[in-house]
Every structure is written in C-alpha cells, then in structure tokens.
Amino acid sequence: MSSLYAPEGLAQEGVLSDAELEAQFAEHAKAAKRRERAANWHLLFIFVVVLGPLVIYPLARMVLLSVSGANGLTMHPYTAFFGNPETRGLIGTTLGILFASATLVASVLGVALASMLFFKPFPGVKLLMRFLELFVAFPSFLVAFTLIFLYGSQGSVSIGLQRLFSLESPPMDFLFGIGGVVLAEVVFYAPFVVRPTLASYATLDMRLVEAARSLGADGWMVAMKVVLPLAWPGIAAGTILCFLLTLNEFGILLVLGSAHLVTLPIAIYSSATVDLDLPTAAAGSVVMLLMSLSLYALYRRVNRKTSAGDR
Known part of the structure; x- marks a missing residue:
C-alpha cells in the first residue's frame, strides 16, 4: 500500500x-x-x-x-428660565420659524427637488447633485450674506428693479426679519432633505410605479398611492434632520434676525455674553440639548427603517 x-x-x-x-x-x-x-x-x-x-x-x-447656586445645588436657573414671561414668546418664535422653514417650505421644496431629479432627470442632473452635496458644506451665515448682497435694500437685484421701474426706493426690504430668516433657512436646509429622499427613491420597485401607470393612474395618484407610502421613511428622515439643524441654527439668526426676532439660541447667547447669567444660559442649553438629542434619536430610528428597506 x-x-x-x-x-x-x-x-x-x-x-x-x-x-x-x-x-x-x-x-x-x-x-x-x-x-x-x-x-x-x-x-x-x-x-x-x-x-x-x-x-x-x-x-x-x-x-x-x-443646577448650581450660591448655596449649592438648586433648580433656580431652570425656574428663572421657564418662569420668565419672555421665554414663552421665545419658544413660540423658535417653533414658528421651525415649522415655517423646516417642516413646511424646506421639506416640501426638498422632496419636490428630489422627485424632479429622480423621476424627471435632465442633462446636468449629476452636476446639480454634486453642487447640492457641496452646498451643505457651506457655513450658514454665508447664505445670509449672499441673500443680503442680492435681495437686500441695497442688493444688486433690488437696485436693479428700482432702476428698471424708476422707483423712488428699493422694492425689497424684508430680509432683516422673519421673512429673511425663513428664506435663508429654506435655501440652506432644503438640500439636507434631498439626499435622504433620493436614497429612499432608489429602493423603490419601479415595476409598481409602471403597473400603477398602466392601470390609468395619473402622476399625482402614483405619487400619493405608490411612491409616498414606500418612500416615507427617507422623506421623514430628511424632514427630521432639517428640523434638528434648523433648531440649532445660529449664524442666519445672528445676521438676519432683528431685535424683535429672538429665538432660543440667541437668547442663550445673550444670557451668557450680555447678561453674564451663566447658570440661566446653561439651563437653556441643557433644554436645547435634550430637544436635540430627542430629535436625533427619532432621526436614527426612522433612518434605520430606511436602511432596513434597502436590504
């Protein structure tokens, strides 16, 4: 062997x-x-x-x-923060700007732009997507200054309209207030909704869309009955991310916000630097931190559903 x-x-x-x-x-x-x-x-x-x-x-x-005071631990900074009558106005102003810019206009614009890029592509769409990706890297206050140079009372567009129509004064004078803040935040944060929405659209089974069209459904019905129910996790993730970033926005508000437009970030900044009331500013910061962490946890949960849909 x-x-x-x-x-x-x-x-x-x-x-x-x-x-x-x-x-x-x-x-x-x-x-x-x-x-x-x-x-x-x-x-x-x-x-x-x-x-x-x-x-x-x-x-x-x-x-x-x-939670610190002259005699040790105390909740006085929180009672001073929430007991201030102006705080309720600040919270109302902050939520009003959030829902106006992030939830309504920016989200709708971002979803509409993503739908156009995905379902109605055109020459140069890849270049536009690269620009949107680069745009989110810009500092937010740069967008505010750009709008001032264009649409401010002495901006190029406003002066051009004044000369074109022979007006006595510039026709545009809305930037330094809630209108300018909402416009700047919509311009800056709408691209943050585009990317998650496009990622969600990429997971769609286009055979379902074609089947709905072959059965006679128009574009609006296909969007509401087929696309939206399947793509809602990505749309919701983009909306929550936009909401979270708008909540913590500071640069645009500092540039375009007027003395009557004070939100929570501006109030915390003023308490710390102008009033030198660090405990109250810290209490407001803790409240904002908890709000931000809650929104981030919700974003992560919705984003996991989007990732599960990809698999």
Whole structure:
C-alpha cells in the first residue's frame, strides 16, 4: 500500500494531530484576546484623551452649572428660565420659524427637488447633485450674506428693479426679519432633505410605479398611492434632520434676525455674553440639548427603517 495512506503520509501532507490543532486554536485565541485588549485600550484612549476634555467634561460642567447656586445645588436657573414671561414668546418664535422653514417650505421644496431629479432627470442632473452635496458644506451665515448682497435694500437685484421701474426706493426690504430668516433657512436646509429622499427613491420597485401607470393612474395618484407610502421613511428622515439643524441654527439668526426676532439660541447667547447669567444660559442649553438629542434619536430610528428597506 502506498505511503500516502499511512499516518506518516498524512503528516507529510499537512494533516495535523489533535495536539497540534489544539495548540493552533490556543494561539489563535490568545491573538484574538490580544487584539481585543488593544481595541479596548484604543477605545479608552479616545474616551479619556479626545472625548473626555472636548465633549464629556464641557457637557458635564454645563449640566452642573445649570443646577448650581450660591448655596449649592438648586433648580433656580431652570425656574428663572421657564418662569420668565419672555421665554414663552421665545419658544413660540423658535417653533414658528421651525415649522415655517423646516417642516413646511424646506421639506416640501426638498422632496419636490428630489422627485424632479429622480423621476424627471435632465442633462446636468449629476452636476446639480454634486453642487447640492457641496452646498451643505457651506457655513450658514454665508447664505445670509449672499441673500443680503442680492435681495437686500441695497442688493444688486433690488437696485436693479428700482432702476428698471424708476422707483423712488428699493422694492425689497424684508430680509432683516422673519421673512429673511425663513428664506435663508429654506435655501440652506432644503438640500439636507434631498439626499435622504433620493436614497429612499432608489429602493423603490419601479415595476409598481409602471403597473400603477398602466392601470390609468395619473402622476399625482402614483405619487400619493405608490411612491409616498414606500418612500416615507427617507422623506421623514430628511424632514427630521432639517428640523434638528434648523433648531440649532445660529449664524442666519445672528445676521438676519432683528431685535424683535429672538429665538432660543440667541437668547442663550445673550444670557451668557450680555447678561453674564451663566447658570440661566446653561439651563437653556441643557433644554436645547435634550430637544436635540430627542430629535436625533427619532432621526436614527426612522433612518434605520430606511436602511432596513434597502436590504
């Protein structure tokens, strides 16, 4: 019989004994433990050296400051913040701008633009999408200044209309107020709705759309009965993201907001820098932080549904 069928032949062909296999398994287990320990040390390093001084410590100090008083721990900053009659007006103004710009105009415009790009493509659509991706990297106050240069009372468009129609004064004078703030936020945050909506459209089964059209459904019925029920997680994710970013907007409000248009971020900034009331400013910041985290958790939950739909 050939030596290939003998134990020595098996050893020569690379078949290991039980002891050698156990030794290899033990070595692999030790290597896996070493990699796990190294990963844990790296995570601890990031947590202590990076997240600790830059994120965790400032947030902890802010929360501690919001409950600090002359005699120790107190809830006076929160009672002062919510007990101020102007706070209710600030919350109303903030929510009004949020729903007007983020929920209504920006979301509708973003969904409409995404629908046009996906269902009615035209030459240059890829270039436009790249521009929208680049646009979201711009600072928000840059959009505010651009609108001032174009549509302000001394802007190029306003002066051009004044000269064209021989008017005594520039016809446009709405930027420094709620109209300008809503316009700037719509222009800046509508692209944030486009990308999640396009991602949701990409998961659609176009055979369903074609079947609905073949049965005589018009474009509006196809959109409401087929596309919207299937694509709503992406649309909702984009709307929530737009709402979250608009809630924390500061640059546009600082440039275009008037003295009568004060929102929560501006009020917190004024409490800290003008009134030097750091505990009250910290209390307002904690409230805004909780609102932002709640919206972000909702965004993550809806976005997971979109990802599950992709699979």
